[in-house]
Amino acid sequence: MSDVRDPCFSCPHSVHGRSAARTNHPFIGPLPGSDSPLDALRRLVPGLMRVLQPGQSLATEGDAPGEILGVLSGLIRCYRLTADGRRHIGRFGGPGTIVGLGLLGVQRHSADAITPTRIVSFRAPVVEAAADSDPAVRAAVMKAMAEELNDRERLQLRLGRLAAEQRIADFLLELARRTPDGSPCEIPMCRADIADHLGVTIETVSRAVHRFERRGLIRLDDPRRFRILSSAAMRAFVLGGEQPAAGTPCTRLPAAQAMTLPAPQSPAAS
Amino acid sequence: MSDVRDPCFSCPHSVHGRSAARTNHPFIGPLPGSDSPLDALRRLVPGLMRVLQPGQSLATEGDAPGEILGVLSGLIRCYRLTADGRRHIGRFGGPGTIVGLGLLGVQRHSADAITPTRIVSFRAPVVEAAADSDPAVRAAVMKAMAEELNDRERLQLRLGRLAAEQRIADFLLELARRTPDGSPCEIPMCRADIADHLGVTIETVSRAVHRFERRGLIRLDDPRRFRILSSAAMRAFVLGGEQPAAGTPCTRLPAAQAMTLPAPQSPAAS
């Protein structure tokens, strides 16, 4: 089914023509290795492969959800548009990401490719039928939904409780999830995509990144490549460890209960 | 199992001692009537009933997720705290809401009661086993997860793309989902809860609500009761139909594609 060889399972990113060189893979999507729900689905349910070029659409908001899509390689963005033309990118989807689960009647968002992307599509009724008869399919679907639920909750938290700069720091941490401190990590999407994902402007993204560099938190090799110098300091910053500054509203409770963001690391496989 | 009679399935709200009088039920939670996943679960899986007083805790972040909870009546809030004491209320849960589905290892958030609340708790392994053997349980669990996914996505969108005032307007619309224009609708939680849910301050909530009143969008009978005078105008406002003002960043595309928020109405049962 796949005549396109996988030089690298998780990402053939070649943003802008710059080859990914020796840059570490950016986050996006579930951690590979651990048998992902998408892998399971591919084994158990027949699907079709497709290759998309940057900008090509996978799904359109409002459509009847006929298919469930899995990202094999590359990167997509899932977004909504408002009447007045604003865009919100709900999430990015890298290898392993499944789109279209749990739809209630209509497609919740549009999606298109950012980089050249290979996807599998499963017909929704087929997946449903398979899930009904095969416990393994069921498990995969449940796990995928659970992961998305986790992700969504984290994203909601990020938008709801973090100031602009903190959101951006958190996002960089997420990008560099699998990249050790000091190693370069590629930023596979443009500033506008980041801005629309985090609910800020491109200028704010740019300024924040450069401010992080000046503060010694990161190093920016070029606009699309950075290194986290101290993920610990970065995390501390996200959690408000320092700046009592404004911009972050919300009730301040007695403080210092248990928590902290369960760290941008996805719960791996759980 | 239920020796506590249901005077009204959906809400015995009596915020602050003020009885709900003839106020319409505020949103919160799935629309009743349509057979809800929680109803199905109650029929199919044994569970325990409990009654909680305002402030009592249902779950604590970080705990092992041993049980799945369903709200029968009343109102809860699900939240996280940061190291520096800020709180984010991920969602409110009214009758029909299920908490604890799809957990991957740990409880994602704490939850406590806002009003006196009756809940059922199911042991997670029991639900899982039942889901494995009974297609009806399975369907209920899947549907509940799908609904939460939908909700989460809407909430994320609200936080990510809407300006403070619009978030508040959207929230009021959600509250008054089942209340016809011109009829009073109760606000079952305090300003601080609203603020922590929407990522703004209590002052901003208060000011926005009063500004809406001055603009003729709503009427505020008392701090905990309002009427939407024109939900159409309100919705237009949320979607940025008017104010091109600042505060709402994000790329402005050519504008006016298909969409608009699929309206704060939940997709009913789908």
Added chain:
DNA sequence: CGCGCGCTTGAGTTAATTCAAGTTTCGTGG
């Protein structure tokens, strides 16, 4: 009766936006 809590309102401050250049890179066509 008075304290406390929840809510409102005003004034000043600030984070983040808008507007406006300016730079660099990359692709295209002469």
Added chain:
DNA sequence: CCACGAAACTTGAATTAACTCAAGCGCGCG
């Protein structure tokens, strides 16, 4: 091969939405 133009990104200056701080009000409870 170089020039030009577009796109992506950066940076500065002015503006503003939303925050913080600070009262002040009203109501319910002890």
